[in-house]
Amino acid sequence: MIKITFPDGSEREYEAGVSGLDIAKSISSRLAKEVLACSVNDEVWDIARPIDCDASIKLYKWEDAEGKHAFWHTSAHLLAEALQELYPGVQFGIGPAIEQGFYYDIDPGDAVIKEGDLAKIEKKMLELASMKSELKRENISKEDALKLFGERGETYKCELIEELEDGQITTYTQGNFTDLCKGPHLPSTSPIKAIKLTSVAGAYWRGQEDRKMLTRIYGVSFPKKKMLDEYVVLMEEAKKRDHRKIGKELELFAFSERVGKGLPLWLPKGTALRLRLEDFLKRIQKRFGYDQVMSPHIGNKELYVTSGHYAKYGKDSFQPIHTPEENEEYLLKPMNCPHHCEMYAIKPRSYKDLPIRMAEFGTVYRYEQSGELHGLTRVRSFTQDDAHIFCTPDQVKDEFLAVMDIIFIIFNALDFANFEAQISLRDPNNREKYIGSDENWEKAERAIVEACKEKGLNARVETGEAAFYGPKLDFMVKDALGRRWQLGTIQVDYNLPERFNLEYTGTDNEKHRPVMIHRAPFGSMERFIAVLIEHTMGKFPLWLTPDQVAILPISEKYNDYAHEVARELDAVYEVRAIVDDRNEKIGRKIRDNEMKHIPYMLIVGEKEAENGEVAVRKQGEGDQGVLKVAAFGEKVAEEVRSMINKW
């Protein structure tokens, strides 16, 4: 007998060799039906795998990430089995479960698998699933594994096996398909009832650009047909939030092939919104002791040679601008830091001057790979809400903490609750990739980790993800489709001050090197607004939204009154109002303006015009009763004030 401990601490005895599934059965038949995976001593296992010794166990169902993971991992194997039948000779790469489904990377040889083939593969998968094949787990020696997969000509699998340790190698087999895999898996393919293969794309073998591009097939699967239908609806809903679609509908921004790809055009309403966001940050920065500066959009090539950026990115950037002078070259600025370093260097600095905080909404130009461009989230011309803090090494941590405060103020003001924080450290095994001394790197990395701890920020630590000049803390937010985008960033830099030979005189009357902190709470105006659009679906907060009020005259007879009200709201209360003076019925005007997500609608007709009143309607909530124009203006102004005063 062995002792099994459950998550609530309770214990039960079972015969040795009992499986997770057996244990579930002993609890309830319903649980046995639903359980998909289990963890045994905190290691995720197949529910069919026998347990031989005392263990603590957790059972995972569809609702648990581990349960879904096993389900989708098995689905990936099912996909591979289908491909093996449909495309004899296909070679397999890897086929894992991912956040939302699974994929399999394959090399189909001479065959080409296109999107049009997915339906056929889906059908084959369902056919195979209905055979309810068991998945059999087997330990295999390295030698046997190499022989087995070698005979099948599976060069990718053999490459993986070569890197595994003998004794640690397992295979899973269902039907005629055997895969190198460490699991865990479902006991059989039978729970897989609904499958959708979502896309086919190229993916480099092992994620390395210089290796072969395999064909990757993505899919999702579910235990119930209804869940797939719900998923499809959810994806369609998510697409409606797409900032590219909403940005076009609300006329916030546009792209023009003639202007150039990746070069956004900010339309009046988008510009108004963006400027308001910039003012919001400027206000906060003023409070935190920042000075606003401005620098040109180009800089002499020598500036970037000095900064080191030219050596690293010169070839992949917009190429130099030539002047009538021979040998004179300028670059579109790819970042603002070197300009700010030169501003620091205009005169001798004392420790009494520090910290110096220079902020600039600086537009930069980066020649991003064409395949990387994506709406407003990845563009070739964008504006960073940039600032550089020059401080003494002792001030780094406090400055870092203050920047984190600014970021939290912004995220709170705009309801970005679900952000993730990531600390990016250098790869200690690849030090030549980075500029700067070991000592400085360690100092900087420690400051970041400590600052996060002090703020109680649960940040994921990634080694090897640092910028070449220093470690950083990034804030990531997901878009409508679950893709992660980096927004706010704080980066410590011991390198540029060195390269620009920046100094300050200390209390000891000696010259010292200041530390530089780069930071951008929004990241870029473009990307931030893109994510904001997807989060709000275009229903921006009252203080930010381009049009706060739409005035709807009942008939054309009241157009003059409507315009009068609009003028008064603007002039007296700084409330932004538009007038819908089309020759349409009131029901129509309400519908159209509701769909534009304008927070307030004012309906004005005979009664209102006579009494200097407006009939108020709130977006999504309907009729709110009648108010005097002044009372309404004051109400909206107050609502905006109360939002702004919170920051």
Next chain:
RNA sequence: GCUGUUAUAGCUCAGCGGUAGAGCACUUCCUUGGUAAGGAAGAGGUCCCCGGUUCAAGUCCGGGUAACAGCUCCA
């Protein structure tokens, strides 16, 4: 940059070898209305660009360009 997909009216899309279509938006007229689509008429297209096949090409083929999904990259 790489793999795959797409490109028809301002927008969303149908048409897929034989004279370019729908809904919405737009213009004009009728209507002057009270809380989520009033009616009628009209205008609007280099079917992304360049080549090729064909008696005939939005439609088939090749090459560009741009967008979309993913990979790689992201100072």
